[in-house]
Amino acid sequence: MLTLYHYDRSTAAQRVRLLLDEKGLPWKSVIVDTARGDIDQLPENYHEINPKGLVPTIENKGVGIAESLIILEYLEDAFPETSFRPTSAEDRAKMRLWMRRIDDGIHVASRTIGVCIVNRFIYLEQGAEKIRTYHEKMRDHVRRDNDRVNIEMGLASPLLPDALKRFRALFEDMNTRLEGHDWLAGEAYSLADIALVVYLRRMESFMMAPLWSHLTALNTWYARIAERPAYKTAVIDWGDITEAKRTEHGQGAFPEIAKLWMA
Numbered sequence: 001m002l003t004l005y006h007y008d009r010s011t012a013a014q015r016v017r018l019l020l021d022e023k024g025l026p027w028k029s030v031i032v033d034t035a036r037g038d039i040d041q042l043p044e045n046y047h048e049i050n051p052k053g054l055v056p057t058i059e060n061k062g063v064g065i066a067e068s069l070i071i072l073e074y075l076e077d078a079f080p081e082t083s084f085r086p087t088s089a090e091d092r093a094k095m096r097l098w099m100r101r102i103d104d105g106i107h108v109a110s111r112t113i114g115v116c117i118v119n120r121f122i123y124l125e126q127g128a129e130k131i132r133t134y135h136e137k138m139r140d141h142v143r144r145d146n147d148r149v150n151i152e153m154g155l156a157s158p159l160l161p162d163a164l165k166r167f168r169a170l171f172e173d174m175n176t177r178l179e180g181h182d183w184l185a186g187e188a189y190s191l192a193d194i195a196l197v198v199y200l201r202r203m204e205s206f207m208m209a210p211l212w213s214h215l216t217a218l219n220t221w222y223a224r225i226a227e228r229p230a231y232k233t234a235v236i237d238w239g240d241i242t243e244a245k246r247t248e249h250g251q252g253a254f255p256e257i258a259k260l261w262m263a
């Protein structure tokens, strides 16, 4: 059986759970939640299959696979019966171009926004020593260095304006495409929609949704996906143990975030 290493609110894990549930595949859950500095949660030798020590990782037939976008493609290859890839080669290329934006800066931007608005407060509650150890053990040094700046500077971080600009451009580009189509690539729900929808929910959790309320096609698309049974089981039902903090700190940050978003 498939085993997924993940935790509730991880956007990268949400997209893998979405595809697993859309395909109706049974899977075993192993929670690995280091996001509040609990680095000891990593299973022994976890870095051998996920060199960055992050989630998600999926295991099948004794083989471990890291990186959520690779995992999505792997699940399509290994379990092609219900496909979430468009049929034409051109639409598949377009699907992958949308997905590429995630690794081309959107995922990192999402973390920057999260740390600047709320995670820095969660880290402060954990105590300086624990967070120092967490960062010392973090294998991705760019991620660690960004975290340190974002924790120290918060809404004044020099990384925050670019992160917000990337999201604004992404949401506007998605809206433009969706003005003429129901889905991001081809004419059916695909990996591109699955991979990107998790950021709507993530940015919304910081109370930022008024910033794109005018992007009607994007919001309609999001509502259409949220109605799918798999969205409930893969995203809503797993919840987010930090939701109250996201709401509280998101509300407080909104005036500054809106100013940067509009800049």
Ligand SMILES: N[C@@H](CCC(=O)N[C@@H](CS)C(=O)NCC(=O)O)C(=O)O
Pocket: 010, 011, 012, 013, 033, 034, 035, 036, 037, 053, 054, 055, 056, 066, 067, 068, 069, 107
């Ligand atoms: N590029 C990776 C990113 C994975 C990633 O950033 N995972 C986050 C959750 S979304 C994580 O493991 N966080 C743990 C931590 O912050 O300690 C992927 O797509 O799988």
